[in-house]
Amino acid sequence: MTNDPLYIRFRELSWRRKLTPAEEAELRNWLATHVEEQADWEAEARLSDALDQLPDAPVPSNFTANVLQALQLEQNAQARAARPSPGWWQLLTWVPKAALAALVVAAGFLFFLHGQTVRRAELRDSVVFVSAVKSLPSPEVLRDFDVIRALDQTPPADEQLLTLLQ
């Protein structure tokens, strides 16, 4: 294979594009004096043609629309990510939790109030009951209380003996 700069230049040009008629003519002149390179050049030219004739990959007609749509989705996602946090709409997510907590506190408070009311009613009833007693016996009544109480502690009468004595 030759290292002639002219041939190398044309060969490299042919890798990228078809030679112009003028370039082609110049190359043919050169090949006329370098017939040993003829076969290499033919193979190069045919390979370039073969590569040129490879069909394009089919591009769907909706390709651009799909790209733009995918892009729109990306931009929407970025916009969502860029929003200030927390926003007022995010506070809405706390509303149900806050309402539940308030409900529990209110229920506890009502239960406490109910307990207080019940206790007060019981106290009131007790006071009414005590106030219903009109008078207590005088202390004189209790003067012989200890003697009378001691009487209860004497042993029971021997009923058999009492019967015999009668």
Place this chain on the structure above:
Amino acid sequence: MSAERDPDAALMLLVKQGDNAAFALLVEKYKQPIMNLAYRMLRDLTEAEDLAQNVFIQVHKSAARYEVSSKFSTWLFTIARNLCLNEIRRRSRHPAESIEAPYYEQEDQPRQQFEDKKITSPPDSLLHGELEQKVDQALASLPENQRTAILLCRQNELSYEEIAKVLGCSLSATKSLIHRGRETLKQKLKPYLRTGIWLDQ
């Protein structure tokens, strides 16, 4: 390289300012070359389509950081090649997984599917001839960097310097990759290239 000399870079600067119409123009212009590259790299039409879409989404995402330091197409093909390499690496790690699986599990999957009015069946329309298949197979058997270099070479948009930038190697290394790749192709396709059957079809 300035935006005046590269109309695509000028469009990209508009995209940077939020102009989605300019972005749509770029997608329209480059969807075919990007699909071709992705398909020849991944050899799966569905995955190539997903990847090509991702390339453009990546372009849009990177618009804010875009500076006109080289041609737009160089930057675009660099992104495309990097995503292809990522996908090839991912495949080698998880051979059974489809690229679509994680995408459609996402919450933000497309709600609306646009109908593809162009009815094409990839295996029939894409490889309708034995010779095309042979070239396709020969191309697929090349090392990735040689294959990419040859594919980019066929893009009229890119010069050798720009191809070198996409590949991340020197100009001489790029030409060497193309030369070696083409020599391999010539060897593999020798019977067809010699007889010229391809040209007669």
